[in-house]
Amino acid sequence: MSQEVGLKCEVYGADKLHELKMGAFWSVTQGSEEPPALIVMTYEPAGAPKQPVLGLVGKGITFDTGGISIKPADGMEKMKYDMAGGAAMIGAMRAIALLKPNVRVIGIVCAAENMPSGKAQKPGDVQIAMNGKSIEIINTDAEGRLVLADGLHYARQLGATHLIDAATLTGACVVALGGVNAGVFTNDEEYFNRFAGALRKSGEKMWRLPIDEEYKEQIKSPIADIKNTGGRWGGAISAAMFLKEFVEDTPWIHLDIAGVAWQEEGVPWIAKGPSGIAVRSLVELVKSFA
Numbered sequence: 049m050s051q052e053v054g055l056k057c058e059v060y061g062a063d064k065l066h067e068l069k070m071g072a073f074w075s076v077t078q079g080s081e082e083p084p085a086l087i088v089m090t091y092e093p094a095g096a097p098k099q100p101v102l103g104l105v106g107k108g109i110t111f112d113t114g115g116i117s118i119k120p121a122d123g124m125e126k127m128k129y130d131m132a133g134g135a136a137m138i139g140a141m142r143a144i145a146l147l148k149p150n151v152r153v154i155g156i157v158c159a160a161e162n163m164p165s166g167k168a169q170k171p172g173d174v175q176i177a178m179n180g181k182s183i184e185i186i187n188t189d190a191e192g193r194l195v196l197a198d199g200l201h202y203a204r205q206l207g208a209t210h211l212i213d214a215a216t217l218t219g220a221c222v223v224a225l226g227g228v229n230a231g232v233f234t235n236d237e238e239y240f241n242r243f244a245g246a247l248r249k250s251g252e253k254m255w256r257l258p259i260d261e262e263y264k265e266q267i268k269s270p271i272a273d274i275k276n277t278g279g280r281w282g283g284a285i286s287a288a289m290f291l292k293e294f295v296e297d298t299p300w301i302h303l304d305i306a307g308v309a310w311q312e313e314g315v316p317w318i319a320k321g322p323s324g325i326a327v328r329s330l331v332e333l334v335k336s337f338a
Contacts, residue, residue: 056089061083061084068202075175075194080162081165084158086199087108102151102334104330105203105212106155107199107216108160112130112161112191116170129216132216132309132323133217137156140326154203154207154208156206162191170185170188171187172184173185175194178197178201178202182274184269184271190287193215193217193287194276198294200300201294204298209298210299213301216304217302221306230254231304231305232256234301239299246330246336252328263286266281266286
């Protein structure tokens with residue numbers, strides 16, 4: 049792919065996670081016999097300005113059992129699509145390189161299985177993320193935010209000035225928005241307005257949800273900096289608040305695509321199965337900076 053469309057792509061394994069001290073990412077992978085993959089794609093056209101640098105970060109959980117906090121059997125066969133956020137980033141990076149906008153883009157996919165085993169993390173464990181924050185693990189099925197936490201911080205380390213992530217992150221977002229809209233969260237109005245323009249061009253349906261500071265109370269931990277789940281109420285929001293801890297003041301957009309990444313029924317404009325949600329909007333967002 050890199051030679052064909054002008055992308056540089058590197059894939060790292062467990063050793064790199066340990067070298068970078070990606071304790072949040074590693075905590076999810078440790079229960080699986082399959083090694084993790086940190087996929088880093090860079091698109092740097094000749095003559096592009098040094099800034100902005102867009103960081104596209106995707107959750108790539110290739111199968112999600114829930115880990116020790118195991119999911120019910122009903123519907124678990126669909127958990128192969130828990131990598132839809134990562135797939136969207138790979139698809140977007142390929143399209144960007146083919147279209148050749150004059151803007152720098154970094155794509156990061158944190159890929160792993162979330163499996164129960166004698167090596168898996170347990171509820172009650174405390175993990176240290178790449179940025180040094182300690183995380184109390186309440187529910188091992190809240191794993192997507194853990195891999196994204198380190199992915200977002202790493203994107204900043206690589207020079208990203210603007211961040212956007214996509215993930216099949218929460219069932220709570222499906223409860224809120226059903227199978228029609230993806231959820232959008234942001235810490236920056238100007239950046240959101242630019243993304244809203246990209247949505248109008250792409251035609252993809254997404255709806256903005258709040259991240260008021262009061263929601264941070266839900267992820268406070270008595271033994272760590274934060275905990276990895278905020279309970280039942282406003283679960284999509286508390287998950288976004290968790291991710292916000294790892295972007296600091298960088299303009300950031302979070303897309304919770306859990307309800308729309310998989311089409312249960314075919315419709316005239318898209319077949320049953322994976323929808324490819326967010327690829328068109330990500331491309332339009334990048335083009336808007338060029």
